[in-house]
Amino acid sequence: MSTVYYGPVINPQSVTDYRALPQCLICVSPQGDIEWIAEDVERANLNDVLAQHDCAPSAITLVCLADREFLMPGLVDTHTHACQVPNMGVGGEMELLPWLDNYTFPTEARFKDVKYAERAYPDVIRRIVNSGTTTCCYYGSLHLEATKVLASLVHDAGQRAFVGKCNMNQNCPPNYIESSVKESVDTTLDLINYIEQLPKSACGEPLLHPILTPRFAISCTEELLARLGEVAQKNPKLAIQTHISENKAEIALVKSLFKTKSYAETYDKFHLLRDNTILAHGVYLTEDEMVLLAKRGSGVSHCPTSNFYLSSGMARVGMLLDHGVKVGLGTDAAGGYSPSILTEIQHASIASKVLAIQAGDKKCKCSGGHSESSGEDDMKQPGQFTNQKLTIAALLFLATLGGAGVCCLQDRIGSFEKKKAFDALLVSVHDDRGNPALWGYNPDRDLTQGVTAQSADKKSLTEWLERFLFCGDDRNIKKVIVQGRTIGGRDYHP
Ligand SMILES: [Zn+2]
CATH class of the missing domain: 2.30.40.10 (Urease, subunit C, domain 1)
Known part of the structure; x- marks a missing residue:
């Protein structure tokens, strides 16, 4: 009926x-x-x-x-870590890299115990669903079995989602790292197969999708990224999620590890940038990187709560939109301290207003005869959205249709x-x-x-x-x- x-x-x-x-x-x-x-x-x-x-x-x-x-x-959360929710709301005095070592990796390591995953994940999913998130992009831990538990629970809850298992084989603590490229790739393929075998919904299409999840460039060797790139090329419809340009120390480390000119180029080198790639943060993306992302059709998950909480910075959402890059919102638990996309809407609004105020200040100083080199980049291309505060229509779009586009689901939802x-x-x-x-x-x-x-x-x-x-x-x-x-x-x- x-x-x-x-x-x-x-x-x-x-x-x-x-x-x-x-x-x-x-x-x-x-x-x-x-x-x-x-x-x-x-x-x-x-x-x-x-x-x-x-x-x-x-x-x-x-x-x-x-x-x-x-x-x-329904709201679309384009980036969150189910295995970090138990850690929500602590560690905000640190920045990204020490925060990972001191808070995040120890929390995620607990998911080695499948029983712990079975206790923790039902409540995580219930809170996220009740926050109004109808579509969610989940990172699990590096553990295959715990991430299968996560996938099954999301499937049974009836939420539309992507679930991925982190790939990470370098620059991680000894008790929370994959032992080889082979193990990382084999367990990833196992999870993809497991998710694809789950029953479809009443409409005949799956609500739950697997997603390739190289944690971030720093945690993956070149060989691992190359193998994941091969997996991606063999499976054009397989979505990809990872982090990009969240924190200045992180960006410097990526450039020194991979000898690349930019963070985006690092992923592109391994064929990991395409239209179904979801890149979290993008706080410090340069205009050249924005042009590359637009060319590849990749989307950015804007996570302002996390970006404020870990003192990362403010992503230039307006400039991304002016460059034709797809943008959605992400809660990024537990860099973010809320399971709700409503919190992201509020902080996306504030971030855009701060950027607009700063740009206005720079303009005043420049017109007063002072030059500000850091402001030139912003003022070169005003565009429709650059340095403008996000309107209600724009915030609503990012939380719904924009997020749907980032997930390549714009023809189904949003x-x-x-x-x-x-x-x-x-x-x-x-x-x-x-x-x-x-x-x-x-x-x-x-x-x-x-x-x-x-x-x-x-x-x-x-x-x-x-x-x-x-x-x-x-x-x-x-x-x-x-x-x-x-x-x-x-x-x-x-
Ligand atoms: Zn994240």
């Missing part, structure tokens, strides 16, 4: 545009794909519109949204369109849900007599969205829906 949702809908369109539709109908097939959408349907015309689509009331399940509820596409999968959040900004700050906009609320109803018009719906993005959290997410099926949220009781 098809399900027809009726109520306010937010539908991203592009970096600069989204649609706020106060009275929208979305029909979802039993397989979880969108069959049709009807916009601007008055309640009085509801039955007529359903009849026009051959939807007899007895043949569908009609879900009418309640006061202050709306639907939006917005509501006929034939796309129905991956959605049912959000409530009703006063009794979530962050107390959401109260603030309803001064008519009578705490003893109930709540004054507010119908959705376009303006109030856009305000609901902005308040949810900046004041909201998992308490505002009633349902998390993947491929038409509710898999999480406050109202999910399996």
Whole structure:
């Protein structure tokens, strides 16, 4: 039986545009794909519109949204480490390389014990799903068996995801390193095969995909990167995820290890840059590297919470967009201290505003006759987005359609369109849900007599969205829906 949702809908369109539709109908097939959408349907015309689509009331399940509820596409997390979630919120006084040695590697090493993975991973996945993440790119540890546990649990949870096992055979502690290139490649192929054998979803396509995961250049020998490049070339559809240009000390080490001119060139040399490559961070990418990424079609996962927490820096998202590089958002647990893409939206906004303020300051100084060499690069190419703060449309895009593009899933998810999968959040900004700050906009609320109803018009719906993005959290997410099926949220009781 098809399900027809009726109520306010937010539908991203592009970096600069989204649609706020106060009275929208979305029909979802039993397989979880969108069959049709009807916009601007008055309640009085509801039955007529359903009849026009051959939807007899007895043949569908009609879900009418309640006061202050709306639907939006599910959030896409293009970069996180499931095995670091147990370590979230500690170590933020360090920068990347010492943080890895002191906090991260010891935490990940514990996943050698499969029983530990079986205890830890269910809660990790539940928290990420309930945060509204309908598609997630997971790094596991280097351990094959623990990462199989992660993959199985994600599969059973019904989340759309990519799961990869880290490749790392150098510059890692003795108790957390792969012993040979052969072991690293063989276990990777084993995991890929394991994930591909898992049952498909009701729509006939897999929701879970394997992903090649060289941890970062520093942790892989040239021979390992070369072998992984061969695996990639034999499997053009196999996605790839790794880190790039997160921290200045890291970049210097990469250049000295591989004798390359740039970090991006290092991966390119081993055929690891292509349209289904997801590169986390990109804080210090040069314009030449941006041109190369755009040419290869590779995407960047912007992880601002992590970049602030580990004092890495601020990625120039506007400049990446102006160069035609695909960009999405990533939580990067536990460099980031939140499982929620909402936190990334908030910090992406702040990072873009700081960059815009700094660029404005440099401009003032330059026009005053002082030259600032560090600012010349930024000012050479203003572009549409460079040094501009990210708008609500842009932030929403990065968290949905942009992330979908980074995962090469833009034809399936990221917005509501006929034939796309129905991956959605049912959000409530009703006063009794979530962050107390959401109260603030309803001064008519009578705490003893109930709540004054507010119908959705376009303006109030856009305000609901902005308040949810900046004041909201998992308490505002009633349902998390993947491929038409509710898999999480406050109202999910399996
Ligand atoms: Zn990371």
